[in-house]
Amino acid sequence: MTESRSLARLAALLADATRAAFCLALLDGRAWTSGELARHAGVAPSTASEHVTRLVDGGLLAEVRQGRHRYLRLAGPDVAHLIEELSGHTPPDPAPPRTLRSERAAVALRRARTCYDHLAGRLGVAVTDAMAGRRLLDPDGGYALTGAGRAWLADLLGALPPVKTRPMSRTCVDWTERRPHLAGASGAALCAHAFDRAWIARIGSGRAVKVTPYGRQALADLLDLDTDKLDTDRLDTDRLDVGGLNTDTGGAVSR
Amino acid sequence: MTESRSLARLAALLADATRAAFCLALLDGRAWTSGELARHAGVAPSTASEHVTRLVDGGLLAEVRQGRHRYLRLAGPDVAHLIEELSGHTPPDPAPPRTLRSERAAVALRRARTCYDHLAGRLGVAVTDAMAGRRLLDPDGGYALTGAGRAWLADLLGALPPVKTRPMSRTCVDWTERRPHLAGASGAALCAHAFDRAWIARIGSGRAVKVTPYGRQALADLLDLDTDKLDTDRLDTDRLDVGGLNTDTGGAVSR
DNA sequence: TGGATCGTTCGGGGAACGCCGAAAGGTCAT
DNA sequence: ATGACCTTTCGGCGTTCCCCGAACGATCCA
Incomplete structure (x- = not known):
């Protein structure tokens, strides 16, 4: 009580x-x-x-x-986790963006953004999938770092991120993709590293980020990740999201 | 917006x-x-x-x-997860139980209970710790099942639980212990198995469960787990909880 | 068929909540 | 010092919310 x-x-x-x-x-x-x-x-x-x-x-x-x-x-990260968790249980957003401005912003957000201290959006999911495909993460085990993943991350960063209270790796089901992506200490370290090396940069003042040419090359080298494909994926899921309605305007505005 | x-x-x-x-x-x-x-x-x-x-x-x-x-x-399990998550971020409960009835109930709840579909309380934490100690779970990797853990669970249950939308294993930081314990599909399967084999049984109509003599033996055989120690642990943490205040009444009432 | 139990709907009272504008306290730059 | 700026406090308005009791409908049992 x-x-x-x-x-x-x-x-x-x-x-x-x-x-x-x-x-x-x-x-x-x-x-x-x-x-x-x-x-x-x-x-x-x-x-x-x-x-x-x-x-x-x-x-x-x-x-x-x-x-x-x-x-x-x-x-703290635990509060961020809480908010993310709640957002994830929210019913899918039925209202399409009104103006061209907001449409462009929504597209950028869906493509790549930060989620407190780690990567989210299609980019976050793609990185996570690529890591899972290379056996750096274990999809059956809550996307925990494998032994190979630990070695890979230590090699990339110079050292494994320190773990105090938060878990080393954790999944975060995000708001637009409804798919898990890497969070926790390792997700945060990876995101910080990407900012440090200018692989990604913020767009304007919001959460959206873009992949720089540096980042495009680095992600291709590191994980065989083709960041150009983030757009192709968008079209596919857009089609699913609107359920066949007004794909025309959606496609036209997003160009 | x-x-x-x-x-x-x-x-x-x-x-x-x-x-x-x-x-x-x-x-x-x-x-x-x-x-x-x-x-x-x-x-x-x-x-x-x-x-x-x-x-x-x-x-x-x-x-x-x-x-x-x-x-x-x-x-569904996702809703249960959400509630648990929110409860976990709640400030620690400052109000001590009033009556002897509620005190006994609180003690039983802290010792062993279900948390939607998996084990929680000191029993849940102890099982999780024992599994981690035997390298069936990976504490550094979000308590994911290791290869050995998968084999162990498949051997115990006859087959691994099917994984549809929820993760195979997940941690749940619980309300009284503030420590992670096994949740997800494997946690649910383990709990169901324990009920089936009468290792545990419900006390009254609430969430509290007790370990049966069968269960005491089975958990000792399976995981070297001494379920009698759940009481010892209780005294230790009680001392921490009340911060040195009225340890007398707490100890006396709980007997 | 009558009575007991369980659930729902409706009206109303009281409290909590969210919002604003006006006024005032600090802080920074000129 | 003066004005611009950011923030906070306060009073007041309107809305929403939570609760209850009374009446009603539905179901089960004798």
């Missing part, structure tokens, strides 16, 4: 569309200011301030005050 | 203490009637009826109507 109260309290933090929008935005792993969150969600700064305070008090967000700014980030 | 709406809608289903109590009760994996849930949560039948309808509509619960009864169960 006291148990159900605390569960309800936690869920209530995410049970509001504005707070949920905050958390989803913060899934990019970076720190946003209170005002940025307000504009992003389309509410008054005063409203955002109250929401942010509740999320911090509830332990979901961590804050850093700097001058007149209040920087907010997710409290 | 439409994305945050659906996340909020899902979270709102669990953002009420009564609905949360329903879901936690249903974590025992069995079907409860609407009236049972009402009594369990201490609300009027009419109130429970509305809550149940919302949970079913939201996809969290599945219903089977039989005569004048309405049987409710969690919609």
Whole structure:
């Protein structure tokens, strides 16, 4: 009974569309200011301030005050995992994007993005599949690193990432693909490495990333991964998503 | 924005203490009637009826109507996983049990219980640790089944459990122990096997289970597991839980 | 057929919640 | 110091939500 109260309290933090929008935005792993969150969600700064305070008090967000700014980030990987998990259980999005702007943004997000600290979208899934195909991950065992995978990762990074509280590798079923991709400490290390080496770079201010020419070559060398195929895949699943409706406009706008 | 709406809608289903109590009760994996849930949560039948309808509509619960009864169960393992995940992020319970009755119940729950379809509590953790110690699970790899683990399980059950949508093995950080234990298809199969062979049996009508003499022997033979030690462990962690306060009453009551 | 049990629907009361605008506190740059 | 900017507090409005009791429909048993 006291148990159900605390569960309800936690869920209530995410049970509001504005707070949920905050958390989803913060899934990019970076720190946003209170005002940025307000504009992003389309509410008054005063409203955002109250929401942010509740999320911090509830332990979901961590804050850093700097001058007149209040920087907010997710409290940790476990919170990010929680949000992802909940998003994964959400019914598929029925509303097609309205404007050309939002359509382009949605396409970029589906193709490649970060999911807190690891890769997601078609790129994340493709990397995970390629690693599984080379026996670096074990698809039957929750996509855990195999012995070969550990060696491969240590060779790539110089050392295996340290494991404190979070698992070394974990799957994250993502929001657009509905397929598992690599998360956990190894997923985060791999993503950080890709940013360091400029294999990937952020597009604008959101979660979307693009593969650089460097990255295209590196991923081909490392995993036989053809990143150009990310577009082909998109067309296939688009066809599935809309169930045969208006494939024309969808295809035309996305060009 | 439409994305945050659906996340909020899902979270709102669990953002009420009564609905949360329903879901936690249903974590025992069995079907409860609407009236049972009402009594369990201490609300009027009419109130429970509305809550149940919302949970079913939201996809969290599945219903089977039989005569004048309405049987409710969690919609699937993924929903159970979600509830467990949320419970795991709940702050530790500060309220000690009041009555002797509830104290005894809490002790039994901590010792051994089911968590939807797999084992949890000290027993679940002990089995998982024993399997990891014998290299049947890989602690560094998200507690995935190793090759030896697959063979061991296939030998025990006659065949490996079929894997459709859920992962073969997965960890579930549980509510009292805060430590991982085996879940997923293999965890469910192992638990079902233990019930079939009468290694374990339910205590009363809740989630608590006890180890039978059969089970005591079988677990010792299979995994060198000394189920009598579950009590010793309990005392140790009790001491940690209460932080040095009233260890006397805690120890005395639990005898 | 009558009575008991289980569930649902409906109306209403009370509380909690989310939102805003106005006003004010800090902080930074000129 | 002055003005621009970011954030917070407060009062108030409207909505939603949770709960109950009463009445009703359905089912099972005697």
